[in-house]
Amino acid sequence: MEQDKLVTNTEIKVRFNECDPLQIVWHGNYLKYFEDGREDFCIKNGISYLDAKVQGYSTPIVKSVCEHKLPLKYGDIFKIETIYIPTAAAKLVFRYKVFCDEKLVCTGETVQVFLDKIGNLSLNYPQFILDWKMKMGLE
Amino acid sequence: MEQDKLVTNTEIKVRFNECDPLQIVWHGNYLKYFEDGREDFCIKNGISYLDAKVQGYSTPIVKSVCEHKLPLKYGDIFKIETIYIPTAAAKLVFRYKVFCDEKLVCTGETVQVFLDKIGNLSLNYPQFILDWKMKMGLE
Amino acid sequence: MEQDKLVTNTEIKVRFNECDPLQIVWHGNYLKYFEDGREDFCIKNGISYLDAKVQGYSTPIVKSVCEHKLPLKYGDIFKIETIYIPTAAAKLVFRYKVFCDEKLVCTGETVQVFLDKIGNLSLNYPQFILDWKMKMGLE
Amino acid sequence: MEQDKLVTNTEIKVRFNECDPLQIVWHGNYLKYFEDGREDFCIKNGISYLDAKVQGYSTPIVKSVCEHKLPLKYGDIFKIETIYIPTAAAKLVFRYKVFCDEKLVCTGETVQVFLDKIGNLSLNYPQFILDWKMKMGLE
Numbered sequence: 001m002e003q004d005k006l007v008t009n010t011e012i013k014v015r016f017n018e019c020d021p022l023q024i025v026w027h028g029n030y031l032k033y034f035e036d037g038r039e040d041f042c043i044k045n046g047i048s049y050l051d052a053k054v055q056g057y058s059t060p061i062v063k064s065v066c067e068h069k070l071p072l073k074y075g076d077i078f079k080i081e082t083i084y085i086p087t088a089a090a091k092l093v094f095r096y097k098v099f100c101d102e103k104l105v106c107t108g109e110t111v112q113v114f115l116d117k118i119g120n121l122s123l124n125y126p127q128f129i130l131d132w133k134m135k136m137g138l139e
Numbered sequence: 140m141e142q143d144k145l146v147t148n149t150e151i152k153v154r155f156n157e158c159d160p161l162q163i164v165w166h167g168n169y170l171k172y173f174e175d176g177r178e179d180f181c182i183k184n185g186i187s188y189l190d191a192k193v194q195g196y197s198t199p200i201v202k203s204v205c206e207h208k209l210p211l212k213y214g215d216i217f218k219i220e221t222i223y224i225p226t227a228a229a230k231l232v233f234r235y236k237v238f239c240d241e242k243l244v245c246t247g248e249t250v251q252v253f254l255d256k257i258g259n260l261s262l263n264y265p266q267f268i269l270d271w272k273m274k275m276g277l278e
Numbered sequence: 279m280e281q282d283k284l285v286t287n288t289e290i291k292v293r294f295n296e297c298d299p300l301q302i303v304w305h306g307n308y309l310k311y312f313e314d315g316r317e318d319f320c321i322k323n324g325i326s327y328l329d330a331k332v333q334g335y336s337t338p339i340v341k342s343v344c345e346h347k348l349p350l351k352y353g354d355i356f357k358i359e360t361i362y363i364p365t366a367a368a369k370l371v372f373r374y375k376v377f378c379d380e381k382l383v384c385t386g387e388t389v390q391v392f393l394d395k396i397g398n399l400s401l402n403y404p405q406f407i408l409d410w411k412m413k414m415g416l417e
Numbered sequence: 418m419e420q421d422k423l424v425t426n427t428e429i430k431v432r433f434n435e436c437d438p439l440q441i442v443w444h445g446n447y448l449k450y451f452e453d454g455r456e457d458f459c460i461k462n463g464i465s466y467l468d469a470k471v472q473g474y475s476t477p478i479v480k481s482v483c484e485h486k487l488p489l490k491y492g493d494i495f496k497i498e499t500i501y502i503p504t505a506a507a508k509l510v511f512r513y514k515v516f517c518d519e520k521l522v523c524t525g526e527t528v529q530v531f532l533d534k535i536g537n538l539s540l541n542y543p544q545f546i547l548d549w550k551m552k553m554g555l556e
Contacts, residue, residue, distance in 0.1 A: 178293075178294070202482075
């Protein structure tokens with residue numbers, strides 16, 4: 001298993017329109033950053049965008065958690081670490097760590113499931129995910 | 140023609156997450172308010188939601204203009220006046236006036252066109268719009 | 279303790295611009311709905327907006343959780359139940375339940391802390407919260 | 418005058434959460450792209466972020482226009498051309514051209530004014546803008 005391939009680092013800059021009247025990033029916008037991290041992970045690890053329909057499957061988010069340690073401000077350049085967490089169940093679990101100036105700003109997690117073409121929950125991993133896990137040395 | 144039916148008033152309250160670090164509504168969020176006004180207009184005037192696919196047509200925005208006179212702040216309750224502007228061409232033109240405490244905050248305009256099922260621009264009004272204009276006394 | 283005062287129901291309608299290419303509400307937008315619910319709770323329960331600076335305190339969100347059971351679509355009218363959860367620690371904890379057509383769509387939780395004027399974490403409840411809890415029959 | 422310094426090109430990728438149920442970028446999100454372009458322009462041209470408070474001035478947007486020729490979709494990588502338009506009046510005018518695959522997707526314009534510390538409209542350019550214009554060879 002090539003452990004190092006399962007973490008992706010993405011650099012993002014805080015936009016003016018992402019900040020609120022307290023002059024910090026509005027908490028809900030971290031889910032956009034998580035999505036940026038997740039997408040970057042997918043590109044760098046050779047898996048199609050998991051947020052849209054892929055091979056007949058959609059992968060809706062069924063859970064998201066975000067814990068804030070420090071605020072981010074307009075213009076801050078930060079790094080998001082996106083970590084793929086293998087699970088036995090047919091789910092996609094990602095954990096996130098946001099760092100700015102080497103300090104931990106926020107941690108989070110998202111859980112996605114697979115819905116087939118007619119919207120039914122898939123109890124098993126779709127073949128394209130099994131293939132990807134195999135390729136990545138994840139059993 | 141029942142002129143008074145062509146204007147709809149909608150009351151909206153400014154949300155915390157719509158305001159920016161200058162403590163005013165971020166300018167791009169007025170397009171959300173215009174959409175709220177447009178949707179309210181459609182409901183009150185018996186026409187299906189124009190923002191989604193209706194009868195095989197989609198009605199994308201091709202132009203939007205927004206002019207700001209005064210800022211809105213978190214918690215402000217304001218009124219948006221949505222005015223339907225009849226046009227000869229197959230377009231939907233709405234004008235907007237945002238008022239808070241009787242003062243004009245902002246004016247705007249959006250223009251939508253009709254795309255048919257395969258995405259081609261419709262040069263004529265779709266039948267359901269002609270029917271609606273007839274019903275509303277708009278020639 | 280007047281238990282029934284600690285739950286607020288708020289009706290909201292899904293906007294077009296809150297939905298994603300899967301034609302469902304983008305998951306991050308539920309945090310906006312939670313904010314709508316929280317604000318409505320505050321108004322109905324006679325406490326100033328907790329999202330902005332109040333009496334020198336700001337109340338940033340330090341944790342948010344959202345679990346999705348069913349999707350919401352454009353035009354859906356749903357109800358959000360906002361429940362205040364009393365805690366011994368100087369925190370504001372709200373739980374949320376989103377219902378549409380009597381079905382549970384989503385549950386969630388937010389945790390807020392109190393920062394004083396110079397941004398330090400308040401280990402005790404500010405006086406205005408103690409007063410409010412007293413008034414509400416909360417210990 | 419170094420004309421070529423007055424245009425900045427910025428590459429941006431369409432995010433999933435920026436697209437609507439019609440599977441295209443929601444029209445209001447182009448104002449975020451314009452802001453990205455404007456900010457990139459400021460950085461590349463040695464002028465402080467114009468969207469926040471700078472040297473005691475704030476620079477609110479008083480007008481924005483957006484005209485759409487073609488849609489953008491999730492995952493599209495596009496280029497935004499941000500063009501500074503010198504004006505005699507104390508305003509900041511930027512024009513924008515969005516290109517994807519060499520095709521013109523959208524054009525737009527924003528107008529900003531200068532408000533001083535107490536929120537009054539500045540009828541003359543602030544000194545830091547005059548200095549910047551001088552440095553850039555713009556009279």
